[in-house]
Amino acid sequence: MKKSFHYILLCVCVVFANMQLHAQTQEYIVKAVFIERFARFIEWPPESKVHNTAKPFVVGVVGENPFGTELERLYNQQAIKNKQVDILYISDYKNIERCDIIFISKSEQSKVHLILDYCKSKPIVVISDIEKSQSMGVHITMGMQHNKVVFAINDKAFEKSACKVDYRLKQYAVQQK
Amino acid sequence: MKQICVKYAFMMMYVFFETFSSFAQEIPKDSLFEISFEDLMNMEVSSGTKLLQRAQEVSAKVTIISYDIIQKRGYNTIEDVLADIPGFQFRNIQSINSYVFGRGIPNQNNLILVLIDGVQINELNSGGFYGGAQYNLDNVERIEVIYGPASVVYGTNAVSGIVNIITKKPLTSQGVDVNAHTGSFNTQKLQLGYGYYNAENDFGIRISGLKKYSEKGDFGGANCLHNWSDSVYNFENDMSFDTKLTYKSITIGTNYLRKQSSANLYYRTQGTQYREGESLWNIGFLNSYVTYNVKPSSRFLFTHTSYYRNSTLYPNTIAHIVDTSQIRYYRPNYLIGTELVGKFTVNDKFSSIGGISFDYENLAKDYSITWSDSIIYMPPKPPKPVMIENYSTNGFLQLTYAILPQLEASAGGRFDYNTSYDFVYTPSGSLIYKAQMYTIKLLYMEAFRAPKPWDYNWGEGNHSLLPEEMHSMEVTSNFVVAKHVMVETSIYKNRFYNMFVKNNTNTAWINADTINLIGLEAELQYLRKRFQSYINYTYLHFYDFKDNTLEEIAPHTCNAGITYMPTSNITAHVRCNYTSKKVNANILYPQVDDACVFHAKLSYIVQQSLQWFIDVRNILNTEYYHTSNRNVTAYRQPQRTVLIGVTWHLL
Numbered sequence: 001m002k003k004s005f006h007y008i009l010l011c012v013c014v015v016f017a018n019m020q021l022h023a024q025t026q027e028y029i030v031k032a033v034f035i036e037r038f039a040r041f042i043e044w045p046p047e048s049k050v051h052n053t054a055k056p057f058v059v060g061v062v063g064e065n066p067f068g069t070e071l072e073r074l075y076n077q078q079a080i081k082n083k084q085v086d087i088l089y090i091s092d093y094k095n096i097e098r099c100d101i102i103f104i105s106k107s108e109q110s111k112v113h114l115i116l117d118y119c120k121s122k123p124i125v126v127i128s129d130i131e132k133s134q135s136m137g138v139h140i141t142m143g144m145q146h147n148k149v150v151f152a153i154n155d156k157a158f159e160k161s162a163c164k165v166d167y168r169l170k171q172y173a174v175q176q177k
Numbered sequence: 178m179k180q181i182c183v184k185y186a187f188m189m190m191y192v193f194f195e196t197f198s199s200f201a202q203e204i205p206k207d208s209l210f211e212i213s214f215e216d217l218m219n220m221e222v223s224s225g226t227k228l229l230q231r232a233q234e235v236s237a238k239v240t241i242i243s244y245d246i247i248q249k250r251g252y253n254t255i256e257d258v259l260a261d262i263p264g265f266q267f268r269n270i271q272s273i274n275s276y277v278f279g280r281g282i283p284n285q286n287n288l289i290l291v292l293i294d295g296v297q298i299n300e301l302n303s304g305g306f307y308g309g310a311q312y313n314l315d316n317v318e319r320i321e322v323i324y325g326p327a328s329v330v331y332g333t334n335a336v337s338g339i340v341n342i343i344t345k346k347p348l349t350s351q352g353v354d355v356n357a358h359t360g361s362f363n364t365q366k367l368q369l370g371y372g373y374y375n376a377e378n379d380f381g382i383r384i385s386g387l388k389k390y391s392e393k394g395d396f397g398g399a400n401c402l403h404n405w406s407d408s409v410y411n412f413e414n415d416m417s418f419d420t421k422l423t424y425k426s427i428t429i430g431t432n433y434l435r436k437q438s439s440a441n442l443y444y445r446t447q448g449t450q451y452r453e454g455e456s457l458w459n460i461g462f463l464n465s466y467v468t469y470n471v472k473p474s475s476r477f478l479f480t481h482t483s484y485y486r487n488s489t490l491y492p493n494t495i496a497h498i499v500d501t502s503q504i505r506y507y508r509p510n511y512l513i514g515t516e517l518v519g520k521f522t523v524n525d526k527f528s529s530i531g532g533i534s535f536d537y538e539n540l541a542k543d544y545s546i547t548w549s550d551s552i553i554y555m556p557p558k559p560p561k562p563v564m565i566e567n568y569s570t571n572g573f574l575q576l577t578y579a580i581l582p583q584l585e586a587s588a589g590g591r592f593d594y595n596t597s598y599d600f601v602y603t604p605s606g607s608l609i610y611k612a613q614m615y616t617i618k619l620l621y622m623e624a625f626r627a628p629k630p631w632d633y634n635w636g637e638g639n640h641s642l643l644p645e646e647m648h649s650m651e652v653t654s655n656f657v658v659a660k661h662v663m664v665e666t667s668i669y670k671n672r673f674y675n676m677f678v679k680n681n682t683n684t685a686w687i688n689a690d691t692i693n694l695i696g697l698e699a700e701l702q703y704l705r706k707r708f709q710s711y712i713n714y715t716y717l718h719f720y721d722f723k724d725n726t727l728e729e730i731a732p733h734t735c736n737a738g739i740t741y742m743p744t745s746n747i748t749a750h751v752r753c754n755y756t757s758k759k760v761n762a763n764i765l766y767p768q769v770d771d772a773c774v775f776h777a778k779l780s781y782i783v784q785q786s787l788q789w790f791i792d793v794r795n796i797l798n799t800e801y802y803h804t805s806n807r808n809v810t811a812y813r814q815p816q817r818t819v820l821i822g823v824t825w826h827l828l
Binding site: 029072073076092093094110111117132135 | 215374381423660661663709
């Protein structure tokens with residue numbers, strides 16, 4: 001038994017180690033890049049700290065982090081609105097007010113309404129990839145269609161918000177059912 | 178054994194080199210910012226980059242307790258966390274250990290699987306998990322509690338549920354953090370943590386250490402009604418140390434927990450011949466692991482973990498002292514294992530998860546014991562006990578098919594072979610309906626708990642013990658009924674076979690008859706920005722062939738709490754834990770009374786990184802007890818405890 005155990009272990013590890021990895025673009029890398037693209041087409045109100053060049057642009061991830069380390073790696077050099085980017089991982093919702101954009105992860109599906117309470121009347125753009133989160137009041141909902149990332153814009157949410165979205169971004173958006 | 182370890186080390190090195198070399202093939206991600214919007218939208222992507230976590234693949238009711246909740250509510254121990262959610266009850270021996278009964282099955286703490294970062298931390302010789310304050314909750318990202326049998330994915334011991342403690346990652350917890358408190362009964366805690374992450378190299382490290390001490394309560398003389406005098410002493414001295422090093426998709430981690438406590442209260446209840454001082458129960462748990470994930474194609478995701486586990490009752494343990502002698506214990510155990518778990522997504526509808534694992538365990542057959550014939554002098558260090566070697570090979574497969582976009586069916590099975598308990602097969606099946614505002618799960622799950630050396634050899638020993646088995650049917654649902662209101666319910670029927678009980682002469686474990694259990698859990702949460710509240714209720718009904726009530730378990734428990742934030746600087750939390758009357762296995766004390774215990778915490782943020790708090794536990798100083806098979810008064814539960822503390826985080 002000892003010998004067979006040992007050989008099985010050896011075989012599994014060697015087979016596993018020889019699997020070839022190949023490059024590919026992952027879903028959350030593209031979603032992370034989209035955050036910067038969205039920001040290009042959104043206008044924050046004059047009183048927002050987005051216009052304060054001394055402060056960084058803060059992207060918050062609320063809930064379990066689906067990006068792994070990609071946000072940090074991508075925005076290590078990349079600016080948003082010509083400002084250095086800080087990534088904030090939020091477990092205490094009070095920290096939401098420090099952000100300019102927040103991404104609500106799927107782990108917070110049952111708490112979207114609560115999170116939106118924290119954003120109410122603040123210049124914060126809310127993005128999520130929770131299915132049908134648009135109907136809950138999220139500004140931009142990302143999804144997948146035929147292995148491509150798509151997004152929907154919630155006009156009503158933007159009307160209520162101090163942030164304004166450029167019509168050119170709407171041209172790329174899909175209509176959510 | 179040495180030869181196996183050397184070969185094993187070489188294999189691991191080879192696997193690492195292969196993995197490291199493959200990272201060179203990654204595409205430059207910065208160029209993604211240069212491409213046009215159209216090209217970005219037309220880019221084909223593969224889903225899922227995160228580490229495959231088996232706990233999330235279990236079809237079951239799951240409750241998540243985040244670090245934020247732990248802080249706001251002032252949970253200090255793993256029991257604090259579990260006591261506030263549905264389905265858990267306790268027999269808290271104030272000195273040595275706390276027994277946790279998940280979904281109403283009394284046991285020796287070995288029906289719940291506790292994991293830290295996915296690696297089991299249950300004591301190796303008994304399969305039980307040690308309750309207490311040694312878990313470093315200041316270094317926790319979240320705790321996932323998975324209800325019900327989960328042996329298909331996790332094997333032995335995952336009978337009543339799984340408690341998966343996920344520690345903080347370097348990326349999401351950078352900087353220095355300090356948590357400290359002091360208060361009643363000489364209670365002190367200091368936790369220091371540091372996280373560093375380098376985005377350029379995708380390298381991070383997180384270190385956290387914890388030291389805690391508490392005398393926990395005044396159990397002397399008139400405060401309790403049993404054998405204890407005013408000079409009885411009681412303490413728990415805990416230490417914990419976590420390290421986590423991440424490099425790309427590789428994580429190397431170590432979790433060390435050490436719990437030192439007195440054994441006075443436990444032995445003194447058994448008779449006045451036991452002395453009240455100087456005993457020491459000294460146990461340590463060490464887990465080290467290396468894990469990495471690879472995605473060889475868009476449809477495959479693999480996670481490979483190798484681990485070393487050690488749980489040792491250290492040889493300076495003095496179990497008890499009588500007028501003429503002392504007794505000293507030693508029980509070392511370790512396990513080395515490796516597992517490969519893979520997920521294969523065939524298409525949008527069909528996916529599968531499977532895994533294989535191999536373990537080698539080296540366990541003490543029994544305690545090694547030495548005696549001294551003096552109350553003053555310690556016995557000599559116990560020699561290494563007779564060790565038992567076991568090998569186990571396990572494999573599981575779970576298939577999931579989406580019958581409709583919202584309806585998912587899954588079926589799975591697991592095969593376990595162990596040189597100690599032989600073959601066990603465990604099946605499971607589920608139907609899950611997911612809508613936007615609600616989820617309904619219909620589950621059939623089985624689980625088993627294999628006997629360990631502690632079971633086989635306790636007392637006179639019984640080597641014909643069969644594994645305990647649980648068969649469970651459950652309907653669980655989760656509704657967002659209004660904008661801020663969420664309701665969760667579970668109804669289940671469990672049948673527990675071959676339960677271990679002590680024989681009539683109290684000299685060995687034997688398999689008992691079948692126990693049936695019907696349970697109901699319901700929870701209502703109301704969550705607003707400044708006001709958050711919850712109430713949950715659990716009902717348990719047992720019946721065996723004589724329709725007897727099961728001892729130790731209260732049929733009704735209820736927890737409720739409110740968190741209120743009047744300003745952005747102040748957080749106030751009050752909660753209450755109610756347990757109804759329960760039957761006790763002692764003729765003199767046939768019943769344990771019901772109890773309602775209140776706790777509160779008030780926090781004030783001085784600056785963004787500095788917070789003061791006051792935490793009052795058992796505010797009304799309610800006198801309450803937990804069950805035992807001895808006198809009820811031997812199990813007085815914690816009295817009013819006031820803690821003041823500080824939390825500081827510097828980036």
